[in-house]
Amino acid sequence: MTGEIQVKIEEVNGSVALSTVDRQQIQKRIKTFPEKDQKKVKYVHISTCQILIKSTFIQGIDSPLTLILRDNRFMDREKSIIAQGNGNLRMGKIKFDVNLQIGLSLQDALLDRSIIIEYRFLNDKMMKQGNHPFSVSYRINYALSNSHHSIEFRHKDRICIDELFAPFVSLQSPIIQMDEEKSKLFRLEDEGTSGSTSQKFPVQQINSVPRSFSMKLKDDIKPPALMYDETKEFEKMKEIISEINGKVNSINNKL
Structure with missing residues (x-):
């Protein structure tokens, strides 16, 4: 599964999230299976999620950014956090690699909004309204199966994705409402969060400018x-x- 969005400067304060699991892409792939096997597919097994953030401005401008990958099915926000990381777009782009190793039921009500990306750009006064300071691209390595137990990643703790994110998914509307099931970008306040989302978003400014690094997983998540x-x-x-x-x-x- 792949996707790409352009982020407006008005949407960088942590109030907007990007959904990574695309039901349409999954259904399109299932249609390539033999007809007798299509109804047997019940789970999508996610291995690695790779996220690439690229700026639209010249290098050298201090632009710290915080990113969180979380499981939106959880009621408790703290427990929903899968991984989080900090970076700086001073050098033009940053990359995050997250190893998930989880299986999702295709019958989940929130499948399209289960694994989401939240981001906060700390230099939110950089540009005038209507402009896009950066883009977010992602790619998920996944497999489909008829059982929750039929996929085993043996002898490997991680499966990495090295190729560039292509082809991208074109998104027509960057902001949507909860009743639009095909949308991928949505405001977090529509999810029923109380108070200001931007205040809840953890922010830590860092001095280093890594080109590529892995996000830190929560302590209770261990490799298979x-x-x-x-x-x-x-x-x-x-x-x-x-x-x-x-x-x-x-x-x-x-x-």
């Missing part, structure tokens, strides 16, 4: 465990080899 114990398997192999050698020696002695 390996499906086998390498040490035990190695010991079993040694025992089998030793047993075979013993039998060979016994045969040689008889001969």
Whole structure:
């Protein structure tokens, strides 16, 4: 799944979020399956989410930015945070890589707005209204299956995406209302949040200007465990080899 939006200067204060899971793209892919298998697909398994933010102004201008990736299905905002990071568009662009390894039901009511990107541009007085200081592009590595347990990422803690984000999804309207199911960008106050969203958005200004880095995952999120114990398997192999050698020696002695 891929997507790209242009962000207006009026929408950089943390009150607007971008949805990353696109039901239309998923349904389009399911239609490529054999007809007998289409109704069997029940889950989308998300591995890696890669986010690229690129400025529309010259390099050298101090432009700190905070970004949060969260699971919008949660009632508790703090528990919904999957990862968060800080960057600076002084060098033109920043990239975030997040390893999720989660499965979502295609029957979820909030599937289109489940995994969302929130951003806050701290230099919100940089441009006049109506202009776009940066764009947000994303790409999600995913697989479809008929079971929540049928996809296992064995022997790999992370699956990385190296290619450029293409093709992009063209979005006709940047701001939508909650009843428009096909929209990807929406105001957080429409979700029923109390008070000012911008006040709740954690902001930390940083001095370093990383070109690319991984967002810090919450402590309670751990990579999937390996499906086998390498040490035990190695010991079993040694025992089998030793047993075979013993039998060979016994045969040689008889001969």
